């Protein structure tokens with residue numbers, strides 16, 4: 069059995085239920101919001117797809133413009149080819165700013181998950197603290213996020229409560245409000261002590277060098293405002309051409325991700341504090357990350373780089389709902405992850421593309437219209453050609469039968485006999501029965 | 516009289532002959548002359564979805580050449596129609612075959628606007644198959660069924676959710692497939708229906724096998740059979 | 747080659763196509779009163795409250811942090827303290843957005859970003875004329891400063907999807923609308 073299906077089989081029912089219920093709710097909220105916000109959501113998605121495609125086709129001038137504008141605004145730009153380089157750039161910046169032992173607060177960011185930053189910082193002696201409630205729980209539990217937007221979709225309140233109790237965050241309570249305020253109290257002391265704040269970036273505007281971050285809790289604002297140094301990490305593809313593109317993307321992201329018209333905080337970062345300002349970081353750094361993106365850009369899966377990480381495809385995906393993000397074995401999960409992981413890291417990971425019934429619900433909800441099922445099919449093809457996907461039974465036998473009419477008819481006669489032997493179908497279901505007349509005979513005889 | 520060519524599909528060939536028969540009856544009722552080429556086998560979707568495109572292409576090429584020509588090809592399966600329309604393109608199997616899913620043909624080509632009533636009242640849930648998405652079917656199949664008297668289509672939640680069949684996926688990812696199917700069955704049961712109607716025998720075969728294994732008392736019928744029963 | 751050059755060298759040469767026209771929602775032709783009424787609906791649905799200066803008088807015993815240059819008057823309730831210990835933060839808001847019920851806060855010289863963020867209650871003060879219909883209009887008016895668009899009180903639904911207000915940012919968002 070493949071690891072995905074084995075994971076699904078072993079998943080405890082409570083987790084399965086948490087994931088399913090939350091995903092189904094988010095899916096409905098998405099539909100309700102987008103249809104209330106846009107007179108024609110379809111045209112909004114098409115426009116967003118066009119803009120993101122334009123970005124991929126013009127990445128070079130856009131990124132150069134971003135760099136230049138950031139520079140003007142006082143944001144220091146760094147480049148990193150891979151995870152290792154990104155970690156060392158960030159670690160270097162931290163070392164310049166504070167001594168080991170210092171607190172570094174982190175706002176939720178998939179890019180930093182992707183480069184496994186926390187371990188590197190912790191190994192260097194820093195006290196790294198995830199501040200998004202979900203990410204905080206994940207960190208405390210030595211777990212990993214199971215969803216790119218809602219990291220603890222796989223956990224329920226009892227699990228969180230026990231975890232907080234064990235870690236002296238607060239006394240056991242089953243009230244989400246109280247659990248939240250326990251985390252708030254604990255994390256506020258961390259924010260006050262923090263010397264560096266690290267975040268991701270949702271959109272970076274090439275025209276003006278503005279970094280846009282969205283969030284609901286306020287931890288991202290605190291992480292990028294309270295400490296003396298702010299380091300933002302972004303995948304190189306996260307650029308948008310102009311400020312005028314922002315409203316569409318902000319609406320689509322908030323609507324698709326969490327069913328909101330706008331996230332609670334949309335943070336427009338223009339640069340470090342001006343001399344007369346009373347607060348804000350003295351330094352803002354932007355780390356532009358490749359880590360497989362430029363390979364993906366040049367390859368057959370480049371469309372996946374249009375992604376704005378809304379998570380709608382995860383929420384709607386029946387396969388994701390069965391397994392949670394953990395079943396995918398990668399930071400990026402769900403339909404998005406099944407394409408992005410191999411697109412970034414190579415066709416060695418193509419087998420994950422098999423974890424899909426190809427139902428196409430993902431493409432239907434994707435705000436930038438990424439043809440995910442088609443990309444999954446291409447990945448399967450490449451995986452088979454390059455032998456990173458090996459089917460237990462080769463298809464050559466099937467071809468031999470399906471290209472010869474007489475063999476085909478004889479084999480069909482034998483199909484119902486399959487029920488006599490145990491087979492993977494009948495492990496979960498009754499075998500189909502021949503129902504009524506045989507079509508071929510009927511057609512022959514009526515003629 | 517319009518000449519159409521029937522693409523039977525492997526499932527109707529192997530198990531569900533009555534669906535093929537009903538399809539012929541329905542097509543003849545709307546004035547078509549139905550041709551069936553007995554040399555037909557499979558469209559190549561199983562190896563295509565599995566990623567063995569070399570194998571898929573051989574089967575698809577044969578299928579395409581068998582259905583060469585301009586007369587519409589009609590098939591009681593959105594899945595096979597999507598393979599022939601979209602999958603062939605991806606495989607580079609050309610030129611195009613003028614293929615239609617049965618309801619799509621009835622509505623958009625034969626312009627069916629009314630239908631007979633069923634002899635007895637039936638209350639059903641309609642399962643949209645996912646391949647209908649790729650064909651842009653939308654509500655075509657339900658719209659057609661709404662023309663049938665004595666047929667009540669009960670509202671079903673989460674219609675965008677797959678049944679979990681997915682062809683070979685149902686055996687390579689059996690536990691996942693089963694889990695998804697169970698969700699679908701529970702939505703169907705919640706709708707109050709005792710019968711499920713769908714346009715793809717793949718979905719129905721999987722759901723039926725699962726319902727029988729789990730002891731959920733439900734009937735499963737193909738759209739063609741429902742339309743045929745009303746004639 | 748350093749990282750920058752090697753990454754840039756791998757980016758393909760772009761075509762000359764012009765960028766697609768930015769998508770805009772029709773802004774409609776609502777009057778100012780209608781815009782405020784739409785704002786009010788959205789703002790209160792999100793959990794925001796429209797208050798008056800009198801409401802604030804009831805909080806005169808709390809620790810306040812007030813954005814410099816903002817006159818809170820009302821005799822002696824202005825207690826400037828460490829922002830982390832403040833219960834109430836008062837700031838200006840530059841724009842209200844009817845479409846989303848949001849407030850745009852620009853960071854002007856001498857403004858204090860933390861005042862709208864750290865205290866559990868954030869009170870924003872806005873001019874009645876400072877309302878725009880859509881996000882498009884609000885973003886058009888972004889200045890070359892840091893800014894934040896605040897849409898309701900801080901919230902999370904991380905635990906079982908249950909909505910909880912006041913995670914790290916203020917759990918209470920109050921708005922005072924002043925006649926120009």
Ligand code: SF4
Pocket residue numbers: 324374375376377378379380381382403404430433434435436437438
């Ligand atoms: S692939 Fe599309 S739906 Fe999925 S996360 Fe990315 S943008 Fe959202």
